[in-house]
Amino acid sequence: MGQLQRLAIAPTQLHNEQILLANEQQHYLHRVLRLREGDHFIAMDGTGNSWLAVLSGNYAQILESIVVESELKVAVNLILALPKGNGFDEVVRCCTEIGVSCIMPVLSDRTLLQPSPQKLERWRRIAKEAAEQSERSLIPTILEPVPLHQALAAATSRQLYFCVARRNYPHLKTLLTATSTEITIAIGPEGGWTTPEIEGAIAAEFQLVSLGRRVLRAVTAPIVAMSLVSAAFDG
């Protein structure tokens, strides 16, 4: 099924084996993907269900349910300090491709700027597009930005990791065990976490970890962390 085009749909679009297509979805299928009447594509509801469908005017007929085995065997939550500028677009896109489940953008001591609601909408659209393009069956959740301490308090995974640069903490790769079902990894801003933030993470029972000997930018570190997780948990 690898070569078929993909379309994310809302579960509410599905009635009696038919998908009623919104205007922008019709445009996307016809104009962007250049599909024609009768062409097949894969519809995915973003929560793990996928179907082989055939395009027919303003709707698509479902032919069969299909199994897409592209998801990691672990749910990965990333707590990410928002970088300055537009770097977060690329982080959302790359981490979605590599398999993230949920991204929790956080405001940290060194990045206090609250992003506009338009930014959040934009990140969610990027996550949807990247999930389609990378042939995933899940669309990652992008949560509303909150202060770091709130995200730390809300983390419920049994494996909680807090990445810190330039110290001799254990490498994240040595701690990933294939029996985990959910992990949470926090990654800091340019300039790193402040000491109170690190103390807050320890208090919230996060384990301090390293991503290696080189100093990574805030944009690169989440991609490296996701790569390590995907290598540890891919089928």
Place this chain on the structure above:
Amino acid sequence: MGQLQRLAIAPTQLHNEQILLANEQQHYLHRVLRLREGDHFIAMDGTGNSWLAVLSGNYAQILESIVVESELKVAVNLILALPKGNGFDEVVRCCTEIGVSCIMPVLSDRTLLQPSPQKLERWRRIAKEAAEQSERSLIPTILEPVPLHQALAAATSRQLYFCVARRNYPHLKTLLTATSTEITIAIGPEGGWTTPEIEGAIAAEFQLVSLGRRVLRAVTAPIVAMSLVSAAFDG
């Protein structure tokens, strides 16, 4: 030493324990990094030598040679099909941070455009800056773009890997052995390698490998590959 600023110098700038600073280096140290007379910084010649130096007008006095242990224990050559647009800037930056030794941009069947000499200069400058910022002691070499078959023929590592999407090849992570001293990894363009290119790689004794179950963009795949290598070979 982690918090000191870094400056890449040419070996020819070094005479009698003094570094004669070029105009743009003086500007960078004084104006960009905001160092003052008498401030310390780390000078690196990009081939593995680093020194603690003190700023003094238009030169810097070397105080002592220092050991920077931030390099991977393996030399990693990346053969990368040039993506469309400006994506290669980010690939060079991220892969330098993660520890690449040499990048060989290649023209492939799906990316025929020969980049301008200005682009090559730009990628080399990005590699230098990223090596400084990530506190490496080596600056990666960026070679002139050549057709893929030339790069395949020139590869002399004993470990040669050719990444292919959507097929059941062994995962790169399972093949990285800590005893390697040099490896070469080839990664294709958007749309993937063509069948003749894959056949050419097999003929050149490259092993076909996978980077996981999800389909990665040409910009993301090299970063994922470098992350796996750095996790396998970091100290």
